[in-house]
Amino acid sequence: MREKILYGMGIVAGLWLLRNLYVILLGLPDEALQGAIYRILFFHLPSWFTCFTAYFLAGGASILYLWKKDLKYDTFAVSAVEVGTVFTMVGLVTGMIWARIIWGIWWTWDPRLTWALITYIVYASYLMLRRAVDDPTTRARHSAVLCIFAFASVMITYKAIDWWRTQHPGAVLSFRTGGGTMDPRMESIIYQNWAALMLLTAVLVAIRMRQETMSREIEGMRRFAHAI
Amino acid sequence: MRYLRQTLTIAGKDLRSEIRTKESLNAAVSFAVVILVLFSFAVDPSADQIKEMSGGLLWLVFAFAGALVLNRSFARELGNDCLDALVASPVPSSALFLGKALANFVLLLIVELVALPVFGVLYNMSWARQPLLLAPVLLLATWGMTVIGTIFSALTVNLRLRELMLPMLIYPMMIPVLMAAMRLTTLLVNGEAIPADDQIWFRLLVGFDVIFTSLAVTLVDVVLVG
Numbered sequence: 001m002r003e004k005i006l007y008g009m010g011i012v013a014g015l016w017l018l019r020n021l022y023v024i025l026l027g028l029p030d031e032a033l034q035g036a037i038y039r040i041l042f043f044h045l046p047s048w049f050t051c052f053t054a055y056f057l058a059g060g061a062s063i064l065y066l067w068k069k070d071l072k073y074d075t076f077a078v079s080a081v082e083v084g085t086v087f088t089m090v091g092l093v094t095g096m097i098w099a100r101i102i103w104g105i106w107w108t109w110d111p112r113l114t115w116a117l118i119t120y121i122v123y124a125s126y127l128m129l130r131r132a133v134d135d136p137t138t139r140a141r142h143s144a145v146l147c148i149f150a151f152a153s154v155m156i157t158y159k160a161i162d163w164w165r166t167q168h169p170g171a172v173l174s175f176r177t178g179g180g181t182m183d184p185r186m187e188s189i190i191y192q193n194w195a196a197l198m199l200l201t202a203v204l205v206a207i208r209m210r211q212e213t214m215s216r217e218i219e220g221m222r223r224f225a226h227a228i
Numbered sequence: 229m230r231y232l233r234q235t236l237t238i239a240g241k242d243l244r245s246e247i248r249t250k251e252s253l254n255a256a257v258s259f260a261v262v263i264l265v266l267f268s269f270a271v272d273p274s275a276d277q278i279k280e281m282s283g284g285l286l287w288l289v290f291a292f293a294g295a296l297v298l299n300r301s302f303a304r305e306l307g308n309d310c311l312d313a314l315v316a317s318p319v320p321s322s323a324l325f326l327g328k329a330l331a332n333f334v335l336l337l338i339v340e341l342v343a344l345p346v347f348g349v350l351y352n353m354s355w356a357r358q359p360l361l362l363a364p365v366l367l368l369a370t371w372g373m374t375v376i377g378t379i380f381s382a383l384t385v386n387l388r389l390r391e392l393m394l395p396m397l398i399y400p401m402m403i404p405v406l407m408a409a410m411r412l413t414t415l416l417v418n419g420e421a422i423p424a425d426d427q428i429w430f431r432l433l434v435g436f437d438v439i440f441t442s443l444a445v446t447l448v449d450v451v452l453v454g
Binding site: 152 | 387393439443
């Protein structure tokens with residue numbers, strides 16, 4: 001049953017993304033200044049929102065782990081971070097493609113870009129730290145602490161466009177600008193893509209959590225077998 | 229009062245054993261000097277170029293040399309199971325952390341105060357033109373580095389790849405402090421006034437120190453005891 005729900009959610013997310021892609025490519029006009037390339041925004045922004053949400057949830061799960069000492073929160077945290085790093089990659093790569101067309105360069109050391117890269121490195125080191133610790137409870141404890149620290153860089157990345165004068169474009173969505181900067185039809189597709197990606201994230205996290213639980217059970221059985 | 233005394237006892241113990249053996253202090257100071265010398269090959273040491281990158285150069289040296297000190301901070305306690313004894317002692321984990329952080333802070337400052345004149349001599353810079361502004365930058369940024377370094381030193385102490393994992397974890401976390409310190413130090417070492425635009429870096433340093441010190445003090449119990 002659980003499998004069917006997961007597959008169902010995955011299919012819904014896929015179809016939704018396809019439908020959004022149709023609207024993005026054929027329904028919406030080119031942007032006045034940037035032409036066709038602006039369409040990458042419909043994936044760039046939602047994938048950053050998705051990874052920020054995943055990191056936020058992972059941070060919350062890490063706090064819960066330290067509080068309740070239940071390994072299921074750790075399982076959730078690592079799954080969310082893993083899926084989150086994938087979307088961070090998507091965000092970085094889509095941003096770089098856009099920058100190549102609009103700025104003429106792949107990368108610039110602008111505060112927003114730099115912090116985004118730092119966030120990626122910090123969460124990558126979270127995943128590395130997990131590999132370096134053998135004992136499951138120590139691993140959970142230490143990575144939970146790191147996950148809480150790491151969330152600081154997510155917040156700085158998010159606020160970087162307000163704190164520094166960046167080359168990266170400023171906020172466009174109406175909840176940050178107060179409206180008037182973007183056509184409501186375009187904005188609605190951004191939210192719809194975000195929702196679809198979140199659905200996909202939920203499926204991926206659920207699958208990853210099951211793997212993590214299984215690998216822990218196998219590890220436990222191996223230890224048990226070793227003991228006898 | 230008792231808490232303060234415990235903190236100072238730990239700091240005193242760490243400093244005393246470090247001053248007697250000088251194992252990480254010697255390594256860190258000579259490493260800092262080696263990097264300073266190496267940098268003279270990377271850039272033309274006489275040109276104006278060096279003025280623009282003086283802050284960056286100095287803080288990279290401090291961060292690299294600092295990692296050596298920070299690495300030893302908890303690793304020193306591994307022999308004879310001293311760490312277990314410390315955790316089992318009536319000293320609370322946060323006092324243990326603050327004591328160790330304080331000792332590391334002093335050691336890092338020593339490294340910096342040795343490296344600064346060496347830098348001044350090798351690169352022909354009169355670095356102490358604004359000592360009253362440079363001192364708070366050094367103190368605030370070093371404390372920020374120390375807090376991050378000490379808590380992650382506790383976190384990585386039992387890892388197989390400790391020497392590798394500590395820099396991997398601390399450098400990305402330290403970036404806000406290093407960014408602020410580099411910018412301010414470049415200005416101050418060159419004897420320039422700090423423009424209104426760059427005052428924000430002071431606030432960033434203070435904010436970073438407050439946030440991460442409180443986070444570290446809250447979480448250190450979890451790291452050491454579980």
